[in-house]
Amino acid sequence: MTRRCLRMLTVVGLLLALSACGFGRSEGQTRFGDGIGADQEEQSGTVIKLYNFKVEMSEQLDALVKLYAKETGVNIEVETCGGGCDYGAGLKTRFNSGDRPDIFFVAGYSDLNLWQEHLEDLSDQPWTSDMLELTKPAITKDGVIYGMPLVIEGWGFVYNKALFRQAGIAELPVTLTELRETAVKLKAAGIQPFENGYAERWVVGNHLVNVAFALQPDPIAYVEDVRTGREKLTGNPVLRKWTDLIDLTVEFGQPNPLQTDYTSQVANFANGKAAMMQQGVWVQGMMDKLNPGMDIGLLPMPINDDRAAMDKLQVGVPNYWVVSRSSKVKREAKTFLNWLVSSAEGRKFFADVKFIPPFKSIPFSKEQIGPLAADVETYIEQNKILPWMWQRYPGYEANTYQMAVHVQSYIGKRIGQEQLFQDLQSTWDDFASE
Structure with missing residues (x-):
């Protein structure tokens, strides 16, 4: 309930420059090419393990992966860490036991340093150019982007x-x-x-x-x-x-x-x-x-x-979707993340969970995301925000x-x-x- 537009300026400076750096969103839908359909038969029966940090979006995520399985034949097993669960401890236990999820979450900065050796380089993914500038610094290291922002909170x-x-x-x-x-x-x-x-x-x-x-x-x-x-x-x-x-x-x-x-x-x-x-x-x-x-x-x-x-x-990004470098289905995991950002069904997920989308090309109304996120968006538009430091x-x-x-x-x-x-x-x- 978690936990660098101007070349690595401080986050404070970055935050003050958000409106100039593209926090605005383009209208309509951008489809990056999710790869679904070309090898759907090959993917049928594939299982992706996803360890979810966000209990608040568990219902919407469960519904989303069922829709994805129906469309692609790829099953995604979601385990949500809730009810007092310690996500970091649970994730370490899974890695130590060999039961590693294919997709999981890291929070960026110190957490990125902790997990970097286990993370797939996602810099070549088409959605990286669509990320809002606010979302990039925490998950970028030495020019490499290791995760896809979940939402803005x-x-x-x-x-x-x-x-x-x-x-x-x-x-x-x-x-x-x-x-x-x-x-x-x-x-x-x-x-x-x-x-x-x-x-x-x-x-x-x-x-x-x-x-x-x-x-x-x-x-x-x-x-x-x-x-x-x-x-x-x-x-x-x-x-x-x-x-x-x-x-x-x-x-x-x-x-x-x-x-x-x-x-x-x-x-x-x-x-x-x-x-x-x-x-x-x-x-x-x-x-x-x-x-x-x-x-x-x-x-x-x-x-x-x-x-x-x-x-x-x-204001900040609570967590980033990341892909395990050792996953045997990392290609399929990347395809799912790309579908989440590029498809109409995936984009609807952001409005359903009542959070601010972290991508420039995903349009939304303040009525869709609810009054709390609408207030946050207003403060962002006015450049009146503070960084997450923990x-x-x-x-x-x-x-x-x-x-x-x-x-x-x-x-x-x-x-x-x-x-x-x-x-x-x-x-x-x-x-x-x-």
């Missing part, structure tokens, strides 16, 4: 517009002071401001912690400097302001936030028990089932009162897990602010030395 505070109206809130909060004022108004109206899912380590260690790194003056340089010991997490002024945001959500949230998991958080929010929750576009499908047509949107996660700096959403951390998944433990201790008031920073620094020191 963004997150912040999902908010219930009806409850905001009920509390008389006309102006949306952008700064930390405005967010506190909003929480006060909601509470005065008898509405719980926040529903916090702090039992989930990915909510805390990946997304909540990301705020502290993404809002640094130069996020990429800061992560590298902390990794190499030139900078510290202790004493960093942005991290100190970041804890003010955490404190605000706990103060105006439900009791025992460390006992609320993802499913409970989203269900409670959908039932109108709170006006805001830290989540992203991936909850749209679940929300549509729990409360169809609920009037919701996305707000930034501010840590201070600098309006221009705070009015941004965190994919660059040393140790990646293990690091975010350990940081989540420390932040949860702070949320539970078992440690104070200074101890939190010291514990976070110790975790980085451990992983950076490996």
Whole structure:
């Protein structure tokens, strides 16, 4: 719930240049030539193993591979990692046991470095020229593209517009002071401001912690400097302001936030028990089932009162489809990925899962992708986005897990602010030395 247009400029610079670098989309359909039909008889009976990270799209993916099997005769066995499953650990287990999937997911940057030796070079695939520039840096190394972007996502505070109206809130909060004022108004109206899912380590260690790194003056340089010991997490002024945001959500949230998991958080929010929750576009499908047509949107996660700096959403690519270099059916696996991007049936998948398509030639409407993804797209169009940084951390998944433990201790008031920073620094020191 995962985890370089201008020659390797920093992601921050890249993000600011998105509109100039082709985030716009061409109308109509581009078909790259999926190869289906020429050797369909030969492919009949082929089985491709796919290990899926995204539980939110499991139903749509299952339907898609059934359609693909009917059209091509190629069966795709999908195993979805959900219900508390540790995807990284599960993937390592499969590789170590010899039960390697043919198609799986990596998150880019540190995760790409971890898995690179097992990944097929996909640079010659026709869809690579159609990738939005935002999606390329994390999965490109030494000029080689190793994966196909899954979707584009963004997150912040999902908010219930009806409850905001009920509390008389006309102006949306952008700064930390405005967010506190909003929480006060909601509470005065008898509405719980926040529903916090702090039992989930990915909510805390990946997304909540990301705020502290993404809002640094130069996020990429800061992560590298902390990794190499030139900078510290202790004493960093942005991290100190970041804890003010955490404190605000706990103060105006439900009791025992460390006992609320993802499913409970989203269900409670959908039932109108709170006006805001830290989540992203991936909850749209679940929300549509729990409360169809609920009037919701996305707000930034501010840590201070600098309006221009705070009015941004965190946007990136959660994962990339990759093909195992040792797969005996890698040709068929590539054909499936190409079909996904080029066929009408495959392109419909992106609208069905309520995410933003990562390819320039896939048209969509904001109504198709839902209100949360529509808000993210609006922020992208306005160049008001922040990078995802956890994919660059040393140790990646293990690091975010350990940081989540420390932040949860702070949320539970078992440690104070200074101890939190010291514990976070110790975790980085451990992983950076490996």
